[in-house]
Structures are given as C-alpha cells and as structure tokens.
Amino acid sequence: MRLTNVGRTITLEHTPGMHWFLGGLLIVVGLVGLAAPVGMAADAGTLQAWERVAVAAAGVTALLAGGWVCWRAPRTQAVLDLAKGVGRIEHTGIGVRETIEFPLEGVDEVVLDHGKDDDGGDVYRPALRMRDGRMVLLSPVWMHHGPQDTVQALGRALDRPVARPALTR
Missing domain, CATH: 2.30.29 (PH-domain like)
Structure with missing residues (x-):
C-alpha cells in the first residue's frame, strides 16, 4: 500500500500483486490440468476414462480457484x-x-x-x-x-x- x-x-x-500472482499460477495449473487429458500430455492415450475425468476436474477446480482469488483482490x-x-x-x-x-x-x-x-x-x-x-x-x-x-x-x-x-x- x-x-x-x-x-x-x-x-x-x-x-x-501477490494475490494476482497466486491466482495466475492457479489459472495456468488449471489450464494445463484441462489440456493434459485431451492430448497435451505425451501419455494421455494411456489414461483410462476415470483418470481423464479426475485430472480435468482438478484442472477446473484450480482454474476456478485462480479466478476467484483474482476476482476477490x-x-x-x-x-x-x-x-x-x-x-x-x-x-x-x-x-x-x-x-x-x-x-x-x-x-x-x-x-x-x-x-x-x-x-x-x-x-x-x-x-x-x-x-x-x-x-x-x-x-x-x-x-x-x-x-x-x-x-x-x-x-x-x-x-x-x-x-x-x-x-x-
């Protein structure tokens, strides 16, 4: 201040700034979590359906948490x-x-x-x-x-x- x-x-x-940094980091992690099970990860083809859903759910959670942190600051x-x-x-x-x-x-x-x-x-x-x-x-x-x-x-x-x-x- x-x-x-x-x-x-x-x-x-x-x-x-630190709130925005944390929120941005969570957003990046969330985007990677969403992209990994649909082909971004080299071994995405070996994942079972429930594993893809779990990783995508974690990605959505991180994305929403990052947006919430930035929105509240x-x-x-x-x-x-x-x-x-x-x-x-x-x-x-x-x-x-x-x-x-x-x-x-x-x-x-x-x-x-x-x-x-x-x-x-x-x-x-x-x-x-x-x-x-x-x-x-x-x-x-x-x-x-x-x-x-x-x-x-x-x-x-x-x-x-x-x-x-x-x-x-």
Whole structure:
C-alpha cells in the first residue's frame, strides 16, 4: 500500500500483486490440468476414462480457484482532494469497476480495521468511518502488514482521529 501526498491531494494505491500472482499460477495449473487429458500430455492415450475425468476436474477446480482469488483482490486507488473537499475510491478488477465518491467533511475518523486470518494471525485493512456510521473501505483486501503507518499518516493529513475497532472476523 502506497500513500503519496502532493500539495493538497492524497493518493492511496493498493495493488495486490501477490494475490494476482497466486491466482495466475492457479489459472495456468488449471489450464494445463484441462489440456493434459485431451492430448497435451505425451501419455494421455494411456489414461483410462476415470483418470481423464479426475485430472480435468482438478484442472477446473484450480482454474476456478485462480479466478476467484483474482476476482476477490481488486486494485484500489483512493484520491482525497483536500482543496475541493472530495474523496473518490476506485476498485478495479475482474468484472469489477466500482467508484465511490464522498465529501471529506463527512469523514468522522480513520479506521484500522482489524481481524484474524485462518491461522489466527492479525490482518488489517484501512477504512474511513463516516459521520452517518457507515464504513468506507480504502482497500477490501486484508493485509498482514503495511496499513498501520498509512492509516496514521492519513489521519494526520485529514486531521481526524485514528481508531482501531474490536476484531471484525
């Protein structure tokens, strides 16, 4: 996660490259798994029907898992224009293009959302709590490290308090 502050414009960018790498790797494995039983493998002719189906099923599973990983990790760019008093967050990914705009005067506090991963480790994601109570995620992707310093810098730039709520998941 990268934060830049140029003049009176704050830009926060998050590109989940490792998620995309893992998803791409699973997609490649899935494609190979689908192609192998239909002739790509040199010994494909020696496979029995159930073996072909099993390899193809594993390929489809890997292909779907890779697509799901990439779909769940969009690139995020948040631009907070302090001069105009407007914030814009864009999430761009596979089949996803979402833009959220909001007035900066509606931001109540900067939040370091905190949760636990499947292994019990701490994960974080930055968010803004609006005066009406809703949370606006600056990145939908949970991170093991990185956003703590970004959230502190964002709180200072917006002149808003930083909160760390109780575990959310």
